[in-house]
Amino acid sequence: xxxxxxxxxxxxxxxxxxxxxxxxxxxxxxxETAITAFCGxxxxxxxxxxxxxxxxxxxxxxxxxxxxxWPERTVMNALNAHLTNDAVTVLDCAAVGDDWxxxxxxxxxxxxxxxxxxxxxxxxxxxxxWHVRKPLDERAMQAAAAALVGLHDFTTFRDxxxxxxSPVKTLDVARVDRVGDExxxxxxxxxxxxxxVRSMTGTLAEVGLGRWSIDDVxxxxxxxxxxxxxxxxxxxxxxxxxxxxxxxxx
Amino acid sequence: xxxxxxxxxxxxxxxxxxxxxxxxxxxxxxxETAITAFCGxxxxxxxxxxxxxxxxxxxxxxxxxxxxxWPERTVMNALNAHLTNDAVTVLDCAAVGDDWxxxxxxxxxxxxxxxxxxxxxxxxxxxxxWHVRKPLDERAMQAAAAALVGLHDFTTFRDxxxxxxSPVKTLDVARVDRVGDExxxxxxxxxxxxxxVRSMTGTLAEVGLGRWSIDDVxxxxxxxxxxxxxxxxxxxxxxxxxxxxxxxxx
Numbered sequence: 001x002x003x004x005x006x007x008x009x010x011x012x013x014x015x016x017x018x019x020x021x022x023x024x025x026x027x028x029x030x031x032e033t034a035i036t037a038f039c040g041x042x043x044x045x046x047x048x049x050x051x052x053x054x055x056x057x058x059x060x061x062x063x064x065x066x067x068x069x070w071p072e073r074t075v076m077n078a079l080n081a082h083l084t085n086d087a088v089t090v091l092d093c094a095a096v097g098d099d100w101x102x103x104x105x106x107x108x109x110x111x112x113x114x115x116x117x118x119x120x121x122x123x124x125x126x127x128x129x130w131h132v133r134k135p136l137d138e139r140a141m142q143a144a145a146a147a148l149v150g151l152h153d154f155t156t157f158r159d160x161x162x163x164x165x166s167p168v169k170t171l172d173v174a175r176v177d178r179v180g181d182e183x184x185x186x187x188x189x190x191x192x193x194x195x196x197v198r199s200m201t202g203t204l205a206e207v208g209l210g211r212w213s214i215d216d217v218x219x220x221x222x223x224x225x226x227x228x229x230x231x232x233x234x235x236x237x238x239x240x241x242x243x244x245x246x247x248x249x250x
Numbered sequence: 251x252x253x254x255x256x257x258x259x260x261x262x263x264x265x266x267x268x269x270x271x272x273x274x275x276x277x278x279x280x281x282e283t284a285i286t287a288f289c290g291x292x293x294x295x296x297x298x299x300x301x302x303x304x305x306x307x308x309x310x311x312x313x314x315x316x317x318x319x320w321p322e323r324t325v326m327n328a329l330n331a332h333l334t335n336d337a338v339t340v341l342d343c344a345a346v347g348d349d350w351x352x353x354x355x356x357x358x359x360x361x362x363x364x365x366x367x368x369x370x371x372x373x374x375x376x377x378x379x380w381h382v383r384k385p386l387d388e389r390a391m392q393a394a395a396a397a398l399v400g401l402h403d404f405t406t407f408r409d410x411x412x413x414x415x416s417p418v419k420t421l422d423v424a425r426v427d428r429v430g431d432e433x434x435x436x437x438x439x440x441x442x443x444x445x446x447v448r449s450m451t452g453t454l455a456e457v458g459l460g461r462w463s464i465d466d467v468x469x470x471x472x473x474x475x476x477x478x479x480x481x482x483x484x485x486x487x488x489x490x491x492x493x494x495x496x497x498x499x500x
Binding site: 123 | 308340370
């Protein structure tokens with residue numbers, strides 16, 4: 001038996017999220033089908049982040065076991081050949097030890113949220129950005145984002161269906177950058193609550209639009225009440241960009 | 251009567267090029283249909299660059315006349331509303347004088363060509379880049395590109411169906427940049443021959459792959475022979491990024 005770690009890029013637009021569901025197109029389903037087509041084996045893959053419907057990835061990480069120890073490059077090229085008709089690609093493949101796990105070995109997840117701020121809707125980036133027609137004050141958003149960094153009870157920014165045992169998480173990075181017509185929000189944490197990034201983004205957008213103050217964001221966080229959250233940002237601006245692992249485990 | 255100048259962004263993937271053709275989806279057809287839906291008038295639009303099938307634009311410029319002088323913002327928003335189901339968006343609209351023409355007033359066209367250089371095929375940028383699996387030496391490409399700049403007979407880099415009266419053109423800019431996993435080629439000229447950018451890109455890629463020398467490129471140019479051109483780069487990596495006009499005319 002050989003365990004493999006794969007890094008995936010995907011366009012989430014056509015998938016009902018990462019996690020396999022009977023009769024629905026999912027990223028997990030596409031990859032597991034490709035693995036079976038390659039080597040005949042039926043496998044269950046584990047993922048660092050179970051992204052929602054419409055959410056993209058440029059650095060999702062998965063792991064799974066194969067009976068036979070194929071060369072890494074063979075696995076990568078074969079899976080990409082079987083994924084030709086899917087919006088999923090294998091960026092990297094590495095053979096790893098049996099104790100390594102894409103989800104449980106992860107010590108950090110990085111997300112990017114792209115907001116397109118212009119009057120004209122996107123043509124090239126349709127389904128890849130959140131289109132906000134009004135100007136956003138990215139400096140005010142950055143200042144408000146700073147209020148979210150650190151160890152907090154993030155109940156306000158947690159979906160009601162979140163399965164996490166505790167709403168207390170440490171947000172390591174919350175950065176807001178202007179990139180041409182876009183505002184990019186970058187978040188990093190050991191782990192996130194369900195829809196936490198989109199909930200925080202929706203709230204920070206209110207600050208960018210001048211409707212919420214920085215104090216309003218701090219008050220919403222302190223409220224520990226889902227009702228205090230601003231409207232959740234849409235899924236299609238969100239990207240899982242990377243996963244961090246302890247050096248010794250990668 | 252009022253003449254308008256529009257700046258367009260489009261994803262060329264689903265269109266048989268810019269120019270209207272009966273029974274085929276084209277960018278021109280989509281925009282003219284939207285104009286008719288907006289104001290009832292049947293118009294013919296003029297464009298700065300008649301992009302090929304699969305070629306994209308982030309800064310195409312068109313002009314046309316309307317019987318009634320609508321506010322600029324009304325024209326832009328109405329056309330974007332009618333283009334909701336098309337991969338075309340109006341970035342800007344300006345009322346211009348009757349002597350202004352998107353094609354004939356243009357004094358410069360700017361193109362970007364994106365090459366993705368990695369083993370894995372693109373998932374997010376499928377149809378938006380040329381995927382080259384092997385590494386490219388972008389410095390060698392830049393050195394070879396410099397040999398193309400200036401006033402030359404570009405017969406080698408001209409499609410056999412090119413309608414231009416003369417193959418002699420002045421290439422003002424030919425730059426090659428590394429941007430992460432991508433190599434970007436930027437070309438600027440008053441005007442280009444048919445498929446000139448893709449022909450030059452295909453030839454410069456041979457240099458990047460180490461199969462052609464810089465002298466080979468200079469010899470191909472000097473040959474003034476279409477047969478001396480390397481394979482033409484595919485359409486879907488090409489973007490018309492902007493058009494320049496004399497200050498007084500814009």
